[in-house]
Amino acid sequence: MSTENGSTSRRALLVKVGLFLNGVVGVVLAIPIVRYLMSPLVREKNPGYLSWLSLGPVAQFPAGQTRLATYRNPLVNPGDGPTADLPCWVRNVDGQNFQVFAINCAHLGCPVRWFPQSSLFLCPCHGGVYYQDGSRASGPPERGLFQYQYKIEAGNLMIQAGQLPTPGQPVANKLGCRKTCA
Amino acid sequence: MRLIEKLGAWLDLRLQLGKPIEDITKHPVPRRSASWFYVFGSAALTVFILQIVTGILLALIYVPSAGEAWDSLQILNHQIALGWFIRALHGWGSNFMVAIVLIHMVQVFLFGAYKFPRELTWIVGVFLLLVTLGMAFTGQVLRFDQDAYWGLGIGASILSRAPLIGPWGVNLMLGGPTIAGATLSRFFALHVFVIPGLLIAFVGLHLLMVLKLGVNEWPMPGRIVRRATYLQEYHELTHKDGVPFVPDAVWKDIVFAAFVLFSIALCAVYFGPFGPSGQPDPTIIQTAPSPDYFFLWLYALLSYLPPSAETPILLIGPVIGIIVLLGLPFVAGEGEKSWRRRPIAVLVVLLLAVMLSTLTQLGGHAPWSPVMNAWSSFPIPSEYLRGRSALERRGSLVFQAKQCHNCHSLDEQGGKRGPALDQVALRLTEDQLIRQVIQGGGNMPAYGKNLSPPETTALVAFLKTLHPAGRAPAQDASRSAVLQ
Numbered sequence: 001m002s003t004e005n006g007s008t009s010r011r012a013l014l015v016k017v018g019l020f021l022n023g024v025v026g027v028v029l030a031i032p033i034v035r036y037l038m039s040p041l042v043r044e045k046n047p048g049y050l051s052w053l054s055l056g057p058v059a060q061f062p063a064g065q066t067r068l069a070t071y072r073n074p075l076v077n078p079g080d081g082p083t084a085d086l087p088c089w090v091r092n093v094d095g096q097n098f099q100v101f102a103i104n105c106a107h108l109g110c111p112v113r114w115f116p117q118s119s120l121f122l123c124p125c126h127g128g129v130y131y132q133d134g135s136r137a138s139g140p141p142e143r144g145l146f147q148y149q150y151k152i153e154a155g156n157l158m159i160q161a162g163q164l165p166t167p168g169q170p171v172a173n174k175l176g177c178r179k180t181c182a
Numbered sequence: 183m184r185l186i187e188k189l190g191a192w193l194d195l196r197l198q199l200g201k202p203i204e205d206i207t208k209h210p211v212p213r214r215s216a217s218w219f220y221v222f223g224s225a226a227l228t229v230f231i232l233q234i235v236t237g238i239l240l241a242l243i244y245v246p247s248a249g250e251a252w253d254s255l256q257i258l259n260h261q262i263a264l265g266w267f268i269r270a271l272h273g274w275g276s277n278f279m280v281a282i283v284l285i286h287m288v289q290v291f292l293f294g295a296y297k298f299p300r301e302l303t304w305i306v307g308v309f310l311l312l313v314t315l316g317m318a319f320t321g322q323v324l325r326f327d328q329d330a331y332w333g334l335g336i337g338a339s340i341l342s343r344a345p346l347i348g349p350w351g352v353n354l355m356l357g358g359p360t361i362a363g364a365t366l367s368r369f370f371a372l373h374v375f376v377i378p379g380l381l382i383a384f385v386g387l388h389l390l391m392v393l394k395l396g397v398n399e400w401p402m403p404g405r406i407v408r409r410a411t412y413l414q415e416y417h418e419l420t421h422k423d424g425v426p427f428v429p430d431a432v433w434k435d436i437v438f439a440a441f442v443l444f445s446i447a448l449c450a451v452y453f454g455p456f457g458p459s460g461q462p463d464p465t466i467i468q469t470a471p472s473p474d475y476f477f478l479w480l481y482a483l484l485s486y487l488p489p490s491a492e493t494p495i496l497l498i499g500p501v502i503g504i505i506v507l508l509g510l511p512f513v514a515g516e517g518e519k520s521w522r523r524r525p526i527a528v529l530v531v532l533l534l535a536v537m538l539s540t541l542t543q544l545g546g547h548a549p550w551s552p553v554m555n556a557w558s559s560f561p562i563p564s565e566y567l568r569g570r571s572a573l574e575r576r577g578s579l580v581f582q583a584k585q586c587h588n589c590h591s592l593d594e595q596g597g598k599r600g601p602a603l604d605q606v607a608l609r610l611t612e613d614q615l616i617r618q619v620i621q622g623g624g625n626m627p628a629y630g631k632n633l634s635p636p637e638t639t640a641l642v643a644f645l646k647t648l649h650p651a652g653r654a655p656a657q658d659a660s661r662s663a664v665l666q
Contacts, residue, residue, distance in 0.1 A: 073360055075359065085464070111469065142490070
């Protein structure tokens with residue numbers, strides 16, 4: 001009679017308790033899983049996201065010229081292979097001031113190429129063009145080339161890099177140099 | 183024979199699969215649905231199975247490490263016996279799969295199969311399209327070459343434009359601050375575990391609903407779908423005038439599947455595998471990345487959109503597109519199925535087909551891209567130099583040296599970014615030429631700072647000679663009057 005009803009409802013309750021316990025365990029497990037998945041976002045453990053990196057002696061970059069330089073990503077993992085080395089364009093404006101441009105077009109990140117004869121950067125993907133100072137000349141980009149902040153330390157040109165510059169996160173948006181400049 | 187029957191009976195007692203399989207194979211389909219138009223769904227499934235098999239075969243050799251993936255692809259192409267063929271099958275299989283899924287979708291749309299009660303079948307189909315495209319994009323990344331590397335940069339650049347979450351999304355997508363080993367690892371996990379898992383689950387649901395609800399009847403103009411009566415009508419149609427799925431309908435599926443597999447194999451043998459192109463070394467910048475064919479339309483669109491409209495269209499466009507596709511069966515769940523009575527549906531399909539194929543065609547040519555080596559590779563045609571003055575020939579040198587040829591073609595050679603200059607003197611007067619060269623405009627950079635006055639004079643002198651022999655160059659009418 002009522003015992004039968006009672007036992008059924010007790011088992012139904014036990015099912016609910018079991019489901020609840022699974023829910024609790026699920027939440028407890030979800031926290032570390034989400035934390036694991038979010039690890040690329042947690043910057044304090046990843047000092048490589050923005051570090052001062054050397055591009056080599058300043059003498060490598062003659063005044064008035066724009067040259068390709070490469071630097072090693074500050075955050076290198078064993079499987080990175082050739083992707084650990086990244087290029088950038090260094091313009092020695094007048095022997096005193098520099099501009100260091102990201103290789104990535106401000107449109108969609110393709111590698112821009114410098115043409116010294118016409119003093120233009122051309123992008124092979126959608127035809128973005130920039131003047132020698134990195135400002136937009138024509139094509140689809142909405143802005144000039146991304147620029148890294150730089151400083152000169154012990155005769156070496158240093159840039160603050162380590163993150164892929166994108167239109168949504170242009171890395172160093174401010175032009176010119178910091179107070180640490182020579 | 184009796185042994186086989188005995189074995190069958192022994193298995194069936196334990197598996198209990200005989201009856202369900204018989205139900206599936208013998209289920210009645212409308213007589214006219216046993217048609218060649220209804221073979222694309224099963225063909226897509228066939229290609230998917232081919233992709234699973236060839237994918238597993240590739241995984242035996244492929245190394246999902248940014249440092250070694252490219253080398254392992256070279257080993258597949260050149261050292262492992264017939265490794266190139268397996269790669270080619272997988273690559274061509276992906277092209278065929280995207281194409282067949284799209285054809286299937288168009289057929290289903292034009293035949294009104296998304297209407298009641300098959301709304302959910304259509305919605306799962308939309309998800310199947312999305313995961314298929316996801317497989318295509320992630321697969322292109324696993325072929326870890328220059329195109330893959332810069333393609334990731336393009337994906338990151340698009341994603342970064344999303345408000346608020348953009349920069350986070352980029353780091354999550356790349357697995358770190360830059361494109362590196364972690365990026366390839368997560369795309370490998372997506373391509374090999376996550377998305378195929380979703381694909382298998384969605385395919386299972388999709389097939390289950392096709393079996394439970396029955397295949398769409400051949401749409402007849404005037405036969406209106408109504409929620410109240412459709413199920414009854416369909417039941418009568420299949421049970422009074424139906425044919426069993428096996429063998430009446432299935433033989434066409436089987437024949438077409440064989441045809442598709444044969445075509446893929448033929449393409450694989452004839453055209454070979456896709457790439458890999460150059461090493462994924464970002465310091466090698468002499469590259470012109472372009473996507474695989476199913477994303478060429480997007481590549482073209484990104485070039486033609488006005489800069490100010492690009493971000494909103496990129497971010498909002500896909501959302502609207504997906505909402506429209508998902509909402510379709512709810513907005514038009516009843517009514518006419520036949521495409522003969524749905525002119526707007528036919529027009530939409532034609533418009534999209536023309537748009538996508540035009541953009542794809544343009545994406546293959548990429549006329550908006552400067553030809554980076556035109557200035558040093560394509561000489562000025564000799565007939566443009568014959569009988570010219572020293573100044574004009576000097577101007578032709580300026581034309582080459584200043585990379586004008588990268589964007590402007592002469593005699594069909596060179597870039598197509600700007601207009602061809604073979605007849606430029608007919609369009610622009612001397613003053614207009616000087617202004618255009620110095621100030622730029624109309625998507626041309628200003629060369630004022632990069633050209634000395636003598637260079638400008640020489641260049642314009644050369645440009646003034648670019649007109650057909652019998653036609654006079656453009657002249658400012660007022661000039662002769664003033665100079666008189």
